[in-house]
Amino acid sequence: MTASHPDTPSTKPDASTFICDHRQVDRSKLSQMYLHYVETKDKYPHAVLLYRVGDFFECYFQDAVTLAQELELVLTSKQAGEQGRVAMSGVPHHSWERYTTLLIEKGFAVVICDQVEDAAEATGRLVRREVTRILTPGTLLEEGMLKSSRNNYLAAVVIAGNHWGLAYADISTGEFLTTQGSDLEHLTQELMRLQPAEVLVPTNAPDLGSLLRPGETSPHLPQCLPPSFCYSLRSQVPFSQGEARPKLLQKFKVRSLEGLGCDHLPLAVRAAGGLLEYLEDTQKENPISLQRLRTYTTTDYLIVDHQTRRNLEITQTVRDGTFHGSLLWALDRTSTAMGGRALRRWLLQPLIDIKGIRSRQDTIEELRENTTLRQDLRQLLRQIYDLERLTGRAGSGRANARDLVALADSLSRLPELSRLVADANSPFLKALQKVPPILEELAQKLHAHLVESPPIHIKEGGLIRPGVNVQLDERKATVAADQQWIANLEVDERARTGIATLKVGFNKTFGYYISISRAKADQVPANYIRKQTLTNEERYITPDLKEREARILTARDDLNQLEYEIFTALREEVAQQAEVIRNLSRAVAAADVLCGLAELAVQQGYCRPEMLPGREIAIVDGRHPVVEQSLPAGFFVPNSTELGQESVVSGQLSVVDNQGQESVVSGKLSVKTTTDNQQLTTDNPDLIILTGPNASGKSCYLRQVGLIQLMAQIGSFIPAKSARLGICDRIFTRVGAVDDLATGQSTFMVEMNETANILNHATSRSLVLLDEIGRGTATFDGLSIAWAVAEYLATEIRARTIFATHYHELNELASMLPNVANYQVTVKELPDQIIFLHQVQPGGADKSYGIEAGRLAGLPAVVIQRAKQVMGQIEKHSKIAIGLKNLE
Numbered sequence: 026m027t028a029s030h031p032d033t034p035s036t037k038p039d040a041s042t043f044i045c046d047h048r049q050v051d052r053s054k055l056s057q058m059y060l061h062y063v064e065t066k067d068k069y070p071h072a073v074l075l076y077r078v079g080d081f082f083e084c085y086f087q088d089a090v091t092l093a094q095e096l097e098l099v100l101t102s103k104q105a106g107e108q109g110r111v112a113m114s115g116v117p118h119h120s121w122e123r124y125t126t127l128l129i130e131k132g133f134a135v136v137i138c139d140q141v142e143d144a145a146e147a148t149g150r151l152v153r154r155e156v157t158r159i160l161t162p163g164t165l166l167e168e169g170m171l172k173s174s175r176n177n178y179l180a181a182v183v184i185a186g187n188h189w190g191l192a193y194a195d196i197s198t199g200e201f202l203t204t205q206g207s208d209l210e211h212l213t214q215e216l217m218r219l220q221p222a223e224v225l226v227p228t229n230a231p232d233l234g235s236l237l238r239p240g241e242t243s244p245h246l247p248q249c250l251p252p253s254f255c256y257s258l259r260s261q262v263p264f265s266q267g268e269a270r271p272k273l274l275q276k277f278k279v280r281s282l283e284g285l286g287c288d289h290l291p292l293a294v295r296a297a298g299g300l301l302e303y304l305e306d307t308q309k310e311n312p313i314s315l316q317r318l319r320t321y322t323t324t325d326y327l328i329v330d331h332q333t334r335r336n337l338e339i340t341q342t343v344r345d346g347t348f349h350g351s352l353l354w355a356l357d358r359t360s361t362a363m364g365g366r367a368l369r370r371w372l373l374q375p376l377i378d379i380k381g382i383r384s385r386q387d388t389i390e391e392l393r394e395n396t397t398l399r400q401d402l403r404q405l406l407r408q409i410y411d412l413e414r415l416t417g418r419a420g421s422g423r424a425n426a427r428d429l430v431a432l433a434d435s436l437s438r439l440p441e442l443s444r445l446v447a448d449a450n451s452p453f454l455k456a457l458q459k460v461p462p463i464l465e466e467l468a469q470k471l472h473a474h475l476v477e478s479p480p481i482h483i484k485e486g487g488l489i490r491p492g493v494n495v496q497l498d499e500r501k502a503t504v505a506a507d508q509q510w511i512a513n514l515e516v517d518e519r520a521r522t523g524i525a526t527l528k529v530g531f532n533k534t535f536g537y538y539i540s541i542s543r544a545k546a547d548q549v550p551a552n553y554i555r556k557q558t559l560t561n562e563e564r565y566i567t568p569d570l571k572e573r574e575a576r577i578l579t580a581r582d583d584l585n586q587l588e589y590e591i592f593t594a595l596r597e598e599v600a601q602q603a604e605v606i607r608n609l610s611r612a613v614a615a616a617d618v619l620c621g622l623a624e625l626a627v628q629q630g631y632c633r634p635e636m637l638p639g640r641e642i643a644i645v646d647g648r649h650p651v652v653e654q655s656l657p658a659g660f661f662v663p664n665s666t667e668l669g670q671e672s673v674v675s676g677q678l679s680v681v682d683n684q685g686q687e688s689v690v691s692g693k694l695s696v697k698t699t700t701d702n703q704q705l706t707t708d709n710p711d712l713i714i715l716t717g718p719n720a721s722g723k724s725c726y727l728r729q730v731g732l733i734q735l736m737a738q739i740g741s742f743i744p745a746k747s748a749r750l751g752i753c754d755r756i757f758t759r760v761g762a763v764d765d766l767a768t769g770q771s772t773f774m775v776e777m778n779e780t781a782n783i784l785n786h787a788t789s790r791s792l793v794l795l796d797e798i799g800r801g802t803a804t805f806d807g808l809s810i811a812w813a814v815a816e817y818l819a820t821e822i823r824a825r826t827i828f829a830t831h832y833h834e835l836n837e838l839a840s841m842l843p844n845v846a847n848y849q850v851t852v853k854e855l856p857d858q859i860i861f862l863h864q865v866q867p868g869g870a871d872k873s874y875g876i877e878a879g880r881l882a883g884l885p886a887v888v889i890q891r892a893k894q895v896m897g898q899i900e901k902h903s904k905i906a907i908g909l910k911n912l913e
């Protein structure tokens with residue numbers, strides 16, 4: 026990528042020949058503009074300063090080097106007065122947004138110092154320049170810099186010992202939330218869920234104000250903060266209780282924080298106060314309009330840790346990180362950007378409140394049954410723009426006239442929307458039945474004032490309709506009359522002078538002129554004043570022409586100013602209604618998500634799961650929502666699941682001792698080991714040992730159960746014939762094994778860390794999905810760990826667990842523990858091939874077909890032959906006898 030700056034040299038300059046550090050210059054030797062530049066740079070040492078010079082934004086000194094390196098631009102140099110040449114690179118001013126976006130994506134903060142007056146007005150002095158915008162990754166509002174499908178969060182953390190406070194805001198939509206917790210691991214998980222664009226950290230670092238880019242380290246960054254985010258190191262003062270509390274009280278005009286729900290949460294208050302101060306500091310010119318602060322608790326939601334979210338591929342695939350192939354991709358049938366973002370938020374934060382889930386289900390059910398309503402609603406929703414972000418831009422004084430027209434178009438659809446759902450019964454549709462009249466009036470006013478397709482620039486006129494403002498109309502009429510006079514001038518003067526080639530023209534330097542070919546110069550009337558001589562023509566002005574021109578230009582400036590004032594007053598009116606618009610936008614977004622889920626339910630034949638308070642997970646003919654959509658219709662083989670013994674709810678479980686006697690115990694499961702291979706069957710075990718050959722569908726089945734549970738807890742219908750699902754508190758997965766090179770951990774250590782996390786946090790209400798444990802070490806070590814883990818999960822925790830494994834020895838567990846059952850994914854064995862049936866059936870597989878898989882993959886025949894021999898020997902000589910841990 027290159028930007029053709031006029032000072033771009035033809036050969037690569039030698040950076041050692043010019044100055045690259047503004048702190049090293051003798052300021053008395055700098056010319057005026059460069060002095061202003063370095064003084065501005067002093068105020069923003071940690072940001073890239075883009076400095077407007079004519080048609081370019083330029084960077085000097087170290088910023089020039091950064092810009093050139095990061096954006097692959099040419100680094101050149103410029104004479105900066107007696108001081109000599111300084112490093113320089115630049116980008117065309119009209120593409121500043123594109124280049125700034127790239128810098129921000131790379132984790133830089135950018136300060137825009139723009140010309141705030143016309144260069145022509147500044148004759149003989151320096152053009153006036155001011156900082157007009159400070160952009161950091163977490164404070165973006167520009168449409169082109171934001172992804173419409175996801176929130177852009179700015180977060181702030183406060184850590185005190187093992188306790189933490191976390192506040193986050195999306196300034197483009199106004200969301201502002203805060204929470205507090207007491208385990209740093211939960212803070213990490215919450216940050217991983219939010220994926221904030223920027224995190225504010227109060228520190229006593231000497232280098233306050235610096236922005237650490239992803240991966241950059243600092244001794245001032247607490248260890249629990251994931252290295253993958255941008256961190257802004259801030260002073261601790263605004264994060265103190267004494268500063269933060271009054272800041273919140275003042276911002277939300279309340280006398281106590283009780284109403285905001287965080288009065289008793291000092292760390293949450295400190296984080297939120299610090300975040301507000303940062304916004305005030307960086308957004309001085311255009312204050313941000315935020316919604317009322319909301320306090321939440323992480324345990325109010327289904328807890329899905331980052332690993333599980335990754336393994337279940339909720340928003341992106343594991344293999345290549347793409348959206349295509351993720352759960353969100355498979356489920357998203359939303360019609361608006363707001364709905365798209367809401368669905369993502371719902372998937373990252375499923376509910377545990379049955380009432381909340383059921384009211385979402387009721388809405389989906391109504392929309393599924395009422396096809397006309399669903400289709401009409403979807404069609405209407407498609408005509409609604411991003412009300413949340415349009416309002417955000419209006420609220421912070423950054424919306425242009427096109428934004429306001431889009432907002433008005435969207436607001437004017439709302440009455441139609443409410444008429445459409447007038448007879449609806451479900452909660453989320455009822456929420457749309459009343460549109461505050463003020464919004465209709467606002468839409469009408471915006472439409473009545475603004476032209477249908479206004480220009481992007483708001484200071485150059487052409488925004489306001491005739492009839493809005495008498496003064497404006499009068500001035501427009503005067504300008505029009507003068508312009509008409511000039512338009513007639515050519516015809517009149519041709520007639521008067523008899524010069525048929527006479528023309529009236531305009532250029533920026535001379536304004537209006539009369540042009541006559543040089544051959545006819547002797548025929549010009551006496552009142553013509555010669556202004557310019559070109560090769561073939563002479564250019565003249567007349568006193569009349571200049572008088573009209575002056576009138577037009579002054580009137581035009583006045584006109585533009587008046588239009589601008591009318592426009593900003595309109596924008597202010599929108600800002601005043603921000604809260605009302607945003608409340609309605611949230612309702613629109615939720616209805617859009619549910620309408621999309623209803624459409625999906627119809628398209629894919631999903632059912633409404635019965636949500637229960639207990640532990641039961643009973644899925645009849647479940648399917649994997651993503652794999653199913655990737656296969657031709659009808660190819661996916663459905664499988665059922667039954668998990669979760671009800672008796673555990675009361676802390677009881679019936680067990681069978683080694684005499685086959687059944688008894689009920691409370692508290693921890695207490696079992697004597699059994700040595701006979703007595704097969705106990707159970708209809709709804711807590712733990713399923715799932716065996717089956719490679720590529721038979723174990724992983725797919727495991728994930729399918731996790732995804733169905735998660736979908737059900739966002740209120741969605743699910744890919745199954747029917748289901749009864751108890752609410753889970755957490756879903757854990759341990760799937761596949763990859764080296765975590767970033768933290769230098771081996772495959773096996775990653776696996777063990779993840780397993781430890783599960784065993785330390787799972788409860789009897791959790792769903793645990795384990796795909797191979799103990800593969801990364803010696804067979805017997807691996808088997809031993811796998812056995813102990815499965816036993817612990819079944820007896821101590823009694824989490825609902827599916828344990829996929831190639832260790833067939835684990836099938837023994839089912840004969841000893843009543844809440845363990847064996848299932849296998851079946852294959853049909855033909856003489857020279859295996860047919861994958863993908864069917865999950867009771868019973869344990871006794872064969873892995875690993876050698877057959879190797880043969881199909883093309884291992885040489887001699888290797889296959891030898892592998893078979895070795896296996897025969899191993900089977901003959903090894904006998905593993907395992908009993909249960911004696912828990913008493």
Ligand SMILES: Nc1ncnc2c1ncn2[C@@H]1O[C@H](COP(=O)(O)OP(=O)(O)OP(=O)(O)O)[C@@H](O)[C@H]1O
Pocket residue numbers: 652660661662663664717718719720721722723724725726850863864
């Ligand atoms: N129920 C199903 N219906 C149709 N196709 C399926 C089904 N389950 C799995 N498959 C297909 O089989 C492929 C292999 O499945 P999966 O990766 O789950 O096997 P696996 O048993 O976990 O293998 P391994 O033990 O090697 O990890 C999947 O990519 C999918 O396309």
